[in-house]
Amino acid sequence: MGVTILTQFPTENKTGTQVLEMLSKRILALGSSPQGHFLVDCETYTSVPQLGHQRTVHVLHNSEQPATVFSLLETGTKTIPLATDGLFDLLMMKMSHFYTSKKLTKAECKGPRYEVGDFCVKLGTVTVSSNFKGVLVEVEYRPCVVPALCWDLLKEFIQGFLGLSAPLNPPNYLQNRMQDVYSPIDTIHQYLEHFTVFRKSLGVRP
Incomplete structure (x- = not known):
């Protein structure tokens, strides 16, 4: 795993399918090859009042x-990341008396993935509670694990097929972690950041 940058692409009154078709043509024109599909999903749980401070x-x-x-x-003052195996899903089900799922906030991002040279590009439509909300573009540069060392290269590559919609600066989450070693949880933080924005646009508290 290398460094991943996640950015939103404007839909401009187009459907998610139309935007993905357009972006797919652009990335294929760079000589990429299709490599299946991807999916990132997010479900949010909140603690019951009996636990005291909301978590x-x-x-x-x-x-x-x-x-x-x-x-x-999220404890209110800090965010604690955790990476576990599939048993964690069962644990959350068994803790239903303490944490309740907010079904209206379930978010998904899915779509095709492409590989071109040292880059992996994923084009995903985002739905929140089955409502289409936007398009996210994920670009991973595999040979590097420190964002500061490859940001300029990533930016130039992204500009090659996103044009003026490409980000000029690193994502908010990464701006204070540019010198750190990148890990999969950093990608998850970026997705949650975007999912939170999409949820708010529905008038639903994340």
């Missing part, structure tokens, strides 16, 4: 790491 647990799955369940516990 929120975001549980995410990424098809790139099929044996891992990612969770982010």
Whole structure:
């Protein structure tokens, strides 16, 4: 796993399918080859009032790491990341008396993935509670694990097929972690950041 940048692409009144078709043509024109599909999903749980201070647990799955369940516990003052195996899903089900699932906030991002040279590109439509909300583009540069060392290269590559819609600066989450070693949980943080924005646009508290 290398460094991943996640960015939103404007839909401009187009459907998700139309945007993905357009972006797929652009990335194929760069000489990429289709490599299946991907899926990232997120379900959010909130603690019951009897536990005192409210806690929120975001549980995410990424098809790139099929044996891992990612969770982010928000305590109000800090966020605690955790990577576990599939038994964590069963644990959350058994803790239903303490944490309740917020079904209206279930988010998914899925679509085709492509490989071109040292890059992996994923084009995903985002739905929140089955409502289409937007398109996310994930670009991974595999040979590097420190964002600061490959940000300029990533930016140039992304500009090659996103044009003016490409980000000029690193994602908010990464801006304070540019010198750190990148890991899969950093990708999960970026997805949650975007899912939270999409949820708010539905008027639903994340």
